[in-house]
Amino acid sequence: MTKIKFIDARFADPDENEFALKRRFELHLRKLRALQDGVSPKVPGDFEDELRWNEDLIAVPLSEKDRARVLRRARRVMGARAKASGLSHLSADDRRALEAFRGGADLVGIASEHRADEIAAAIHAEMPWMAAATDFLWKAMRRSVRVGEPGFRLPPVLLDGPPGIGKSVWSRELGRHLGVPRCGIEGTAEQASFVVNGSQRGWGSAFPGRPLQTIVQSLCANPIVVIDEIEKAGTPTSTKGQAYGLAEGLLPLLERSSAVAWKCPYYQVGFDMSWISWVLTSNSLTTLPAPFLSRLEILRLAGPGKGDLISFTEREGARRGLGVAALSAICEVIEQVADTQELNPRHVARMLARAEAMASSPLLH
Template sequence: MLLDGPPGIGKSVWSRELGRHLGVPRCGIEGTAEQASFVVNGSQRGWGSAFPGRPLQTIVQSLCANPIVVIDEIEKAGTPTSTKGQTYGLAEGLLPLLERSSAVAWKCPYYQVGFDMSWISWVLTSNSLGTLPAPFLSRLEILHLVGPGKGDLISFAEREGARRGLSDAALGAICEVIDQIAEAHELNLRHVSRMLTRAEVMASSLQLH
């Protein structure tokens, strides 16, 4: 599946927690850092830096055929090109792995043998679909998410603040700020989490003195 929506609404956190709650191994890949297809496909032996892809490494190391592979911000991966003009985009490298008919007998470039990769659960996130190719999108169930409203942010602040042990005064101040500026400044969960962390640090500092 592909979770598409604005930044800071919890897509990455939900994806990371999914594996823990299901009790299966998780492999995380950052689209901004791992831009080439080698991270999922691996590379052929013969090169000093050759290695199998991260999903297959997870399967082999955990002895679990159905891990969750999370690829965060897939739209930011780009398409690296070699000096010979060959492209090695992350989205393109995923095509045979996302199609069950080809994933069931996928050949690893590193081990040069076939593996059944069809049991992997893929969870991808994006902030925009504009740069992603149509063949790639056609292989995914796309869930379009919207950002939380002001009421959602206040509820989150109250719940998370109580979990962190913040005082009623601190929580009241944070909720008041959210109520006043949420719509004008397009606040998201990440902003509110930072407010809570700042309040937590300030409360801890006061206790030390």
């Protein structure tokens, strides 16, 4: 695991607080006064002479005026350091939250091309009908290993296809196999760009965006951020006519050149958001703006075939502990219905859930 500088801020030595600076400045003032008074400086390496020197320094008197001047100097230095840090405008709680990035943020990478092959094979075995997405992932992982990237980031991708085929499940499997956090956002429920970018202070309920919250909580700079049904996100407009669309809010985050120094509206600090893996899903592209689509790799996916659904039923049924009779009945329904009606894994999951509920129900006498 690699560490990267994630936040555009400077962190001072935590031991260099106001009290420590005051003591250091007082000691320096005593040394100057002692030398002015003709006290012999200590002999390097002579332990007894060092004791003598320390005793001489302690004997140097400091007036209340001296101590007040030293305290003012220490406070000026602390103020200048706070200003130079880029965090002085934040509350104490927010500074503490960002203090976690003093040593940088973690990047999770792919260990080898062999590991990339294993991940792709495992996901494909679970969801073979998502082959286009898995192939895109596989090539991106192998390329990341070959060029020696410190961490893995999937190029921004839009999975477009019918509802219920497992686009969101595919992204969860991706996060699980990569071992990185996953942030899920529903385009239908959270339409404004605030959910991604955060809102500026001064609003009634100011907050940082969900992707940044995920990174702050996990200290991992390359999570997977999934936005489901992005085409259903509306574009709220303020009373002044300013639009806050989700797609528009994503534009600077999808471009690596702008994401590397993205400024958070809430913290008003720059962050390196360029390592996020963006996975978006849609059922249609018709309502999505061209500038937004131009920043994405668009993969058009078809639903699973009859054989895929039967294999999914057998695997998922075995995980749920269903008996042979129940699984055979569900597979028979799929055989009879799949040719005339559109079935997807969501339909099958509901049938499996009903079978599981029936299997666990008490017998009626």
